[in-house]
Amino acid sequence: MPPSVPSPRRVARILRTSLFAQVACALVLGIVVGRLWPDTATTFQPLGDGFVRLIKTVISPLVFCVVVVGIAKAGNLKAFGRIGLKALIWFEIASTAALLIGLIAANVFAPGAGMNVDPSKLDASAVDDKTAGGALPTTTEFILNALPQSAVGAFAENSLLQVLVLACLTGAALLHLGHTKVPAILPAIEQAQEIIFAIVGFVMKLAPLAVFGAMVHLVGEYGLGVMKTYGKLIVLCYAVALVFLVLLAVALKLVTGLSLWKFVRYTRAELLLALGTASSETVMPRMMQKLRQAGARDDAVGLVLPTGYSFNLDGASIYLSIGTLFIAQAVGVDLSLSQQVTVILVLMLTSKGMAGIPGSAFLALSATASSLGAIPAGAVALLLGVDRIMDSMRVVTNLLGNCVAVFAVSRWEGALDMDRAKKMLDGEIAFVEEDVTPTDGDSKAEVPSQTPQTASADAQGKGEEPADTAEEPAGCKASLAKEPAGEVS
Secondary structure, three states: OOOOOOOOOHHHHHHHHHHHHHHHHHHHHHHHHHHHHOOHHHHHHHHHHHHHHHHHHHHHHHHHHHHHHHHHHHOOOHHHHHHHHHHHHHHHHHHHHHHHHHHHHHHOOOOOOOOOOHHHHOOOOHHHHHHHHOOOOOOOHHHOOOOOOOOOHHHHHHHOOOOOOHHHHHHHHHHHHOOOOOHHHHHHHHHHHHHHHHHHHHHOOHHHHHHHOOOHHHHHHOOHHHHOOOHHHHHHHHHHHHHHHHHHHHHHHHHOOHHHHHHHOOOHHHHHHHHHHHOOOHHHHHHHHHHHHOOEEEHHHHHHHHHHHHHHHHHHHHHHHHHHHHHHHHHHOOOHHHHHHHHHHHHHHHHOOOOOOOOOOHHHHHHHHHHHHHOOOOHHHHHHOOHHHHHHHHHHHHHHHHHHHHHHHHHHOOOOOOOHHHHOOOOOOOOOOOOOOOOOOOOOOOOOOHHHHHHHHHHHHHOOOOOOOOOOOOOOHHHHHOOOOOOOO
């Protein structure tokens, strides 16, 4: 057998140990089954839906634990506030750039030109069915909705912004009280975090089934015919997203010196899973693990990544700007420069309140059409047939945009271990599952449960290089007991 052809035993080992290989096979198999047996679309849909539900179960408690531990170990609430402010500045710049790029591309390539659609013949009620009668919140409602009415309700409703507020309050209280009054709280939260990561490890074993079910449903339900009708729009959206990612890669290189391509290779399994399930939430726990092990400090990861899920929807911004002009062009409406500026301003506001709302893209498009007064509201129904196809573009672009934000803001705040980040992305340090049970083929060895950042900090304090594996220091879980409140560790 030629050496370039892997042996059956090696292929079997890769399929058994590599999450990327498992998800890739499930993706291809799902497309084939959906194409050959489209009637099975609804049969396999619960596989993907069930996986998403299981992941959503652990997201809120995980975010809470990571943020509280991050604030407590950083020992400086002001630094945490600076991270939040810098994250919001980065989010606004990135999402505005995405809107502008999408608008320019739609003007240049005119994906809806020549369609000559009569909006009176479109079924506007289909949009109401898609949005389930919902509405985007106003600015005041959005701010109020970020404040929890109930501690339990924030977790029960999986409201990440409310959970973040609770976590910040809890972390601030821990710093204020210090070690004398609550010596056991931080170790308990750290142990809860370890349990949650272990649960994530169990659930991720079901990822290939989830991708298979989601792809069978997508191809079987919507078919490949939609590619012919909306081919120009689909190609344009994906091409603009690629251009935007190239610009993000340049920005990441300038700000941190890190390579986005190497990060994509490092997180290829998670990106493929998000692509297959059309949900970035399914990979948030694993992305938090990988960002932490790549040198980003806990408090930066815990605040920037979850907040980005509500404030930094770069892929959605591209789709909304292109989609608005596509609709106008399809019904023969020529938008002036002032009207297109209005589109940008409206979408800058509406895109911030989209997360977690059914049919949010259609609600944002409807709000934009209403504000212009030139596009018939029913014309939004034109995008019903292609919206699901756009999910993959939106999810991957949103996810990479938020991960780049974590690195950029961490570097900006001095919360990024550059030496470890470069070694991790170069493959010199292997990613290790934090449940101490490596399932990915990238993991080379089983190591103790100490977080890599703690090992890195210990090694740097001794003037040594960070080690791949290390014993957990005895005082790691009693950091509050050894440090005065408010002091930077």
